[in-house]
Amino acid sequence: MTGLLKADFRRVFKDKLLLVMGILAVVFALITPLLYIVLLSATEMANDEMVTGMLSGLITGKGQFFGSFSMGNNLGLIAPVLLAIVLCKDFSYGTVRNKIIAGKSRSQIYLSLFITCSAVLIGVMLLHAFITLGVSLIFFDYQPTAFTVADFWYFLASLGFEILVLLFVSSLLSWLCASMKNVGLVIVLYVAIAMVLVMAGSIAQTLISVIEMTGEHESLVALLQFASRINVLNSAAYIGTGTEYGLKDVLYLTIPACLGILGFATLGLFKFNKKDLK
Amino acid sequence: MGQVLSTDGLCKQYKKHMAVNAVNMNIEKGDIYGFVGENGSGKTTVIRLITGLIFPCSGSFRLFGVDNRSKEIGKARSRVGAIVENPSIYMNMSAYDNLKTQCTILGIEDEGKIQSVLADVGLADLYGEKKHASNFSLGMRQRLGIAMALLGDPEFLILDEPMNGLDPAGIVGLRELILRLNRERGITFLISSHILTELSLVATKYGIISKGRLIEEITAQQLRSRCAKTTEICADDPQKLAAVVENATRNEWEITSDGVKILGDTDLTALLSAVIDSGVKILSVHCNETSIEDYYLSVIGGAKQ
Numbered sequence: 001m002t003g004l005l006k007a008d009f010r011r012v013f014k015d016k017l018l019l020v021m022g023i024l025a026v027v028f029a030l031i032t033p034l035l036y037i038v039l040l041s042a043t044e045m046a047n048d049e050m051v052t053g054m055l056s057g058l059i060t061g062k063g064q065f066f067g068s069f070s071m072g073n074n075l076g077l078i079a080p081v082l083l084a085i086v087l088c089k090d091f092s093y094g095t096v097r098n099k100i101i102a103g104k105s106r107s108q109i110y111l112s113l114f115i116t117c118s119a120v121l122i123g124v125m126l127l128h129a130f131i132t133l134g135v136s137l138i139f140f141d142y143q144p145t146a147f148t149v150a151d152f153w154y155f156l157a158s159l160g161f162e163i164l165v166l167l168f169v170s171s172l173l174s175w176l177c178a179s180m181k182n183v184g185l186v187i188v189l190y191v192a193i194a195m196v197l198v199m200a201g202s203i204a205q206t207l208i209s210v211i212e213m214t215g216e217h218e219s220l221v222a223l224l225q226f227a228s229r230i231n232v233l234n235s236a237a238y239i240g241t242g243t244e245y246g247l248k249d250v251l252y253l254t255i256p257a258c259l260g261i262l263g264f265a266t267l268g269l270f271k272f273n274k275k276d277l278k
Numbered sequence: 279m280g281q282v283l284s285t286d287g288l289c290k291q292y293k294k295h296m297a298v299n300a301v302n303m304n305i306e307k308g309d310i311y312g313f314v315g316e317n318g319s320g321k322t323t324v325i326r327l328i329t330g331l332i333f334p335c336s337g338s339f340r341l342f343g344v345d346n347r348s349k350e351i352g353k354a355r356s357r358v359g360a361i362v363e364n365p366s367i368y369m370n371m372s373a374y375d376n377l378k379t380q381c382t383i384l385g386i387e388d389e390g391k392i393q394s395v396l397a398d399v400g401l402a403d404l405y406g407e408k409k410h411a412s413n414f415s416l417g418m419r420q421r422l423g424i425a426m427a428l429l430g431d432p433e434f435l436i437l438d439e440p441m442n443g444l445d446p447a448g449i450v451g452l453r454e455l456i457l458r459l460n461r462e463r464g465i466t467f468l469i470s471s472h473i474l475t476e477l478s479l480v481a482t483k484y485g486i487i488s489k490g491r492l493i494e495e496i497t498a499q500q501l502r503s504r505c506a507k508t509t510e511i512c513a514d515d516p517q518k519l520a521a522v523v524e525n526a527t528r529n530e531w532e533i534t535s536d537g538v539k540i541l542g543d544t545d546l547t548a549l550l551s552a553v554i555d556s557g558v559k560i561l562s563v564h565c566n567e568t569s570i571e572d573y574y575l576s577v578i579g580g581a582k583q
């Protein structure tokens with residue numbers, strides 16, 4: 001298993017697309033806070049209080065840091081696509097055969113793929129997030145209030161939840177890579193699934209706000225809130241947006257993600273163990 | 279001699295197409311097994327089944343005595359090296375990086391091993407070279423694939439159409455490598471090909487497959503005798519003719535319904551003189567020579583009918 005992992009990391013590190021991911025992680029990290037500054041000054045000049053108010057939560061180091069984990073745009077959307085291209089090379093080049101003929105079990109091969117995918121995705125996203133935080137702190141405060149020990153623990157907990165979301169994405173990606181016949185299909189399916197989940201989350205959030213204003217349809221609001229909270233890729237709406245997590249928050253942020261990871265890993269292992277390889 | 283591979287009624291079906299149908303093949307240690315068949319006959323499918331890339335619909339096989347359904351099959355498979363259809367190499371990596379990655383999978387730390395296998399396949403110049411495999415010729419990729427297969431010091435090497443893309447010098451080099459590895463390291467080979475004349479220069483045993491069925495397993499010696507020149511003499515008294523042939527020639531012969539069939543080259547003038555002198559009445563004399571291709575075509579022709 002160690003040999004497989006070393007080999008998988010080796011091939012990923014030898015791939016130029018990893019460098020592309022790294023460059024994009026830095027570029028997006030530099031551009032995003034600057035874009036917010038431009039946007040803020042434009043809205044302030046236009047004296048648009050509503051937009052300025054909406055932006056105020058985002059124009060903090062904290063907002064920028066946790067916002068950079070969003071899987072629906074920028075690096076959050078591009079990194080998994082590039083990673084799928086890198087990981088699927090084992091299948092398109094037929095090099096996965098070398099592992100099977102070397103006597104490695106399919107479960108080990110799948111597990112190694114999942115671990116590599118997770119480590120690289122988490123690594124790239126953390127690099128992006130911490131550079132974003134660093135750049136943001138040049139221009140904005142971390143948060144409007146003073147940073148306390150409780151904030152530190154909240155930060156760590158939020159980071160843990162973000163990593164759980166990235167593990168969910170990795171398990172989805174690994175399942176697609178090991179199950180589909182070509183990388184094109186993997187990318188199309190991944191983007192479709194990610195976009196549907198992210199959009200469903202945004203739509204649910206908007207509907208909740210609109211319906212809440214009317215003060216009616218409480219059961220519909222509850223249903224939408226539940227759907228929104230169990231949507232793992234919508235967790236950006238809940239991670240790092242407050243000051244502490246209640247038990248309900250923790251359960252909503254961990255159970256769906258863990259079930260998703262377990263589900264995709266089981267599906268992937270089952271499919272890969274039965275799959276005829278070229 | 280130990281058995282390296284034996285299959286028992288191995289079958290593989292894709293939807294309604296029976297790609298491999300009840301194949302029973304046996305490969306002994308030290309064999310160079312020529313796996314012969316036309317395109318689409320099922321050679322690669324059998325190889326994929328043996329290497330664990332696909333699963334049989336029914337039947338089983340034993341690799342180094344280990345049943346394919348056993349948990350120990352991975353261990354047995356680690357004693358195998360293979361190229362299936364085309365070489366399994368990362369096109370975005372150099373020859374060295376490809377071999378280094380495979381070393382990592384196999385747990386080989388000896389750097390000298392990479393140099394040694396590259397030298398074995400005539401690619402010693404590529405050690406330390408940064409050129410990506412995507413820029414290699416087909417022949418170079420094929421040789422790199424063989425080098426990858428050799429890395430784990432396999433006891434059983436499976437080469438699927440290894441001559442594909444090789445130039446004449448490359449084919450000669452590969453043939454010499456196969457013979458050397460078989461002789462010096464005792465490596466058993468399974469080589470699939472449809473280039474019979476080339477295969478006949480190395481193979482010690484053949485398996486002829488057509489339309490998913492293994493038609494015949496035959497040793498090189500048996501094949502040679504079946505393809506050798508034959509002279510058939512028909513006479514009024516086959517028994518007496520046989521006695522004359524026994525005394526007049528050292529060749530192998532066999533009695534037929536109306537005469538005697540003599541295998542191999544023989545001094546026909548001297549033989550016929552002896553027959554005439556003995557008083558046996560000659561009815562006809564036929565000389566035949568079958569090429570390996572003719573023999574193969576006659577075998578698969580029979581199978582198709």
